[in-house]
Amino acid sequence: MRAHRLGHNETPAKCETPRQRAPVKSARTNEKQNLPREMSGLADVIRAEIEAGGPISFARFMDLALYHPEFGYYQRRSPVGRQGDYYTSVSAGGLFGELLAFAFAQWGAGLDEGPLQIVESGAHDGRLARDIVEWFSRRQDGSGQIEYWILEPSSARRAWQKETLGQCAAYVRWARDWDDLPACGVEGVIFANELLDAMPARRWAWDAAAMNWREWGVGRAGEGFVWVPLDRPGATGQETGATELPGLKEFFPLDASLLAVLPDGFVVETCPAALTWWRNAAARLRRGWLLTFDYGLTFEELLSPSRSQGTLRAYHRHQVSNAVLHRPGEQDLTAHVNFSALRAAGQAAGLKTEHFESQGDFLIRVVGEIERQPGRFGAWTPGRRRQLKTLVHPEHLGRAFRVLAQSRQARISGVM
Numbered sequence: 343m344r345a346h347r348l349g350h351n352e353t354p355a356k357c358e359t360p361r362q363r364a365p366v367k368s369a370r371t372n373e374k375q376n377l378p379r380e381m382s383g384l385a386d387v388i389r390a391e392i393e394a395g396g397p398i399s400f401a402r403f404m405d406l407a408l409y410h411p412e413f414g415y416y417q418r419r420s421p422v423g424r425q426g427d428y429y430t431s432v433s434a435g436g437l438f439g440e441l442l443a444f445a446f447a448q449w450g451a452g453l454d455e456g457p458l459q460i461v462e463s464g465a466h467d468g469r470l471a472r473d474i475v476e477w478f479s480r481r482q483d484g485s486g487q488i489e490y491w492i493l494e495p496s497s498a499r500r501a502w503q504k505e506t507l508g509q510c511a512a513y514v515r516w517a518r519d520w521d522d523l524p525a526c527g528v529e530g531v532i533f534a535n536e537l538l539d540a541m542p543a544r545r546w547a548w549d550a551a552a553m554n555w556r557e558w559g560v561g562r563a564g565e566g567f568v569w570v571p572l573d574r575p576g577a578t579g580q581e582t583g584a585t586e587l588p589g590l591k592e593f594f595p596l597d598a599s600l601l602a603v604l605p606d607g608f609v610v611e612t613c614p615a616a617l618t619w620w621r622n623a624a625a626r627l628r629r630g631w632l633l634t635f636d637y638g639l640t641f642e643e644l645l646s647p648s649r650s651q652g653t654l655r656a657y658h659r660h661q662v663s664n665a666v667l668h669r670p671g672e673q674d675l676t677a678h679v680n681f682s683a684l685r686a687a688g689q690a691a692g693l694k695t696e697h698f699e700s701q702g703d704f705l706i707r708v709v710g711e712i713e714r715q716p717g718r719f720g721a722w723t724p725g726r727r728r729q730l731k732t733l734v735h736p737e738h739l740g741r742a743f744r745v746l747a748q749s750r751q752a753r754i755s756g757v758m
């Protein structure tokens with residue numbers, strides 16, 4: 343989920359190299375459909391896959407729409423921010439990263455000697471990494487006190503991140519996958535901002551007559567795409583590792599009495615990739631903190647009558663819509679994170695839940711700690727105050743985003 347209502351400036355930071363503007367879209371069109379050429383390219387890929395193997399799961403559609411190596415939405419650098427389709431806390435300016443850096447430094451003080459390891463995933467163009475590394479580099483003891491890792495499978499994104507980081511790149515290491523991280527595990531912080539809600543989700547609707555969930559996938563209708571029920575839930579053929587994916591019960595552990603009153607057609611999503619990410623992170627965390635900032639809900643909130651059509655959304659030029667099957671590759675797609683499922687997965691892996699709250703409440707506590715330690719954060723300039731309002735105000739990003747923070751053997755320093 344994305345924020346599309348902000349009043350802020352995008353503050354340039356010290357290490358920044360000039361930012362690229364959003365690529366100018368090709369004016370050439372596919373005459374038959376009157377669609378931009380690149381959009382037609384991805385639609386052709388999806389149509390061909392459906393032609394060959396039948397309807398695909400929505401997770402597969404979303405994976406292609408966002409991450410197809412040639413045409414995927416996230417193959418472009420500029421979807422985040424004023425010139426893109428949505429804002430995140432990072433595009434509000436450098437303060438979000440600075441507040442996180444302060445919090446991480448507090449938590450690090452409770453760990454053993456040695457550099458504080460920080461692992462970020464979903465770093466996109468590296469802005470948040472730059473803001474955090476810069477904050478540490480401004481401190482007297484320098485950036486040597488941290489070991490900053492970006493977990494990044496995409497070589498294109500690694501290149502963007504290096505460019506954004508500029509001279510800060512010297513303090514950052516890259517891991518292609520979890521196995522590239524230190525074999526003895528991470529002692530510090532593993533975190534992501536708006537990563538898990540961008541992972542491919544499956545869509546299910548309750549069939550009250552059959553007393554069963556039915557998976558809805560994507561089929562063809564002429565040149566476009568339509569929702570179709572899948573014959574065998576989860577058996578899409580095209581989905582790698584489909585049989586290993588966690589089942590629906592891990593996301594919605596509903597008992598018979600609840601199912602008996604669930605309205606016909608009630609829609610939920612599951613995101614096995616998000617759960618796998620959380621489990622992988624928990625397994626790698628030897629000591630310290632695991633946290634995510636995302637748009638998301640608890641299991642009970644996801645079952646509220648107001649959510650009966652699920653939470654899948656599309657973002658295009660700062661407009662939100664339910665038209666998630668339209669213009670694949672040209673718009674962002676998201677599904678709310680199921681925080682109950684993540685929390686349970688972390689706890690099953692031995693983590694303790696420290697915080698589950700709104701981003702606003704979390705950041706206000708960080709600010710409270712900053713005020714108890716004058717001189718450790720830097721001055722509250724008018725620009726920083728403006729950004730803080732954007733990040734914590736309930737009408738802006740403060741309530742919409744939530745943070746889930748879990749820990750393993752971490753002594754909490756101060757109130758955080």
Ligand SMILES: C[S@@+](CC[C@H](N)C(=O)[O-])C[C@H]1O[C@@H](n2cnc3c(N)ncnc32)[C@H](O)[C@@H]1O
Binds near residue numbers: 422430534536540
């Ligand atoms: C919504 S954007 C958020 C970007 C950034 N964290 C921010 O807050 O501005 C999600 C990013 O996660 C990336 N992403 C998706 N799956 C990923 C994965 N498995 N590992 C690393 N990045 C991933 C996407 O390509 C995209 O850049």
